[in-house]
Amino acid sequence: MLGTSGRPGVTEKPPPPNWILVHPTYQQMKTLEVGDSAQVHAAFLVYMDLAEEHYILTVTLILSFAVRRWKEVSCVKSPELQVVLLEGREKEGAPVHTVLPLPVDQSLSHKSIRHVLDRGFPVLLCAVASDSTLVYQRMTDGLVTPDPPVGPFQDVGRRQHRKRRQQH
């Protein structure tokens, strides 16, 4: 993982093969006694993405170093969904978010989403693929108007229209 110098690539020794299992956060998640081990594993990967430094293998097969450094990241069990949820702040003073980590091959219902929204925090759904790729989506109660298109706007002008006509 990371050596004492704090820079990637300067590791002192390779991590043990079962480093996930001995990780304190993972063990904490196990104590929540959620039956779905795939979901717990997904939750741990999301925790690592949010809170700790880790390597990711990008699409172009470049090993890059990623860190988000969310604050006060904790795990909690959702009784209705029987899954591990994460809570945290993106940075100091930011509002608390609930993160719902799920393996990408699972399904869920609108009712489950509402249960997570009912906790009162903005919700991020995180889909975890089998190669550990993570995709986050924002879920909000109500109708959220999308951002308007970005200007500056230019009228195309008659010349463009004439050009298009001549192509026919």
Add this chain to the structure above:
Amino acid sequence: MESVPAARKSSSSPVVGVGLCDSVPLLWRVEDLKTVRSWGLVGALLGSLPRTPRQNGRLGRPLLLLPEEERLLSERHAALLLCWQDGGGPELHQQVEQYEEQQQRTYEEQTILALEDRKSALIRAMTPSHTGEALQVHLETLDQSFTFPRSALAVQLSTARVGLSYCPETRAFLRADWPIRVQDHCSGGVRYQVFRDLRGRGFYLTSAGKFGGDFLVYPGDPLRFHAHFIAVCLSLDQSVCLLDILAMARLGSGVKKTVLLCSPGTDGGVVYTSLQWSGMV
């Protein structure tokens, strides 16, 4: 008027006439289209315009109603059926006969004219060196062997503004007095409840086939605004693949619209969840 009138008040509340074409609800009359638009129902124009054929950028009447729109109209008692006689009838047979006679007359006239045309073309094509006799022979052969193919018949189509109420038969066709059909689905389908709720909040809705959703939701008339939402209607308990949710959210962000998960709630209202791409790379 922002919304469909809640109850029919004698003759002051307008009623539109819905024509059924094989169970598809259509509006034919211009006043009906205007009325329905003023009630916030958009529909979809289907007809081609005779003066601008071969394009579907601008279409004309009839207006196709969404099943939810038809149902809303019938619940508000704002629609009646246009009833026409199907299966023929003596009037229809007579009209068909008249039409065919007229076609035959035109055909005979056109045959004569076409023959004259060919003859004058032949005469023009003949050089002065040809003798008059040869010309006569040619003309006679032409007389005997000329046939005017039916496929070459020029048919006149009237494109003037005749209008749908021009002929007494079509006027009778457009008289709407039959009660609108009762749709036989369970009280409040999921889609209909969402439609009614969003319409009640003042949004305009059209079908969202192009975007893989159920409805496109506009904050005002679609002629003035882009859609803000792609509404996906599902029941609260319905299980959805996470991959499908991902695909919808990605599509929504690509077209600058929010995906809206809509489900009828337990208390008669509808719950909405907005899905947005997080932008967390």
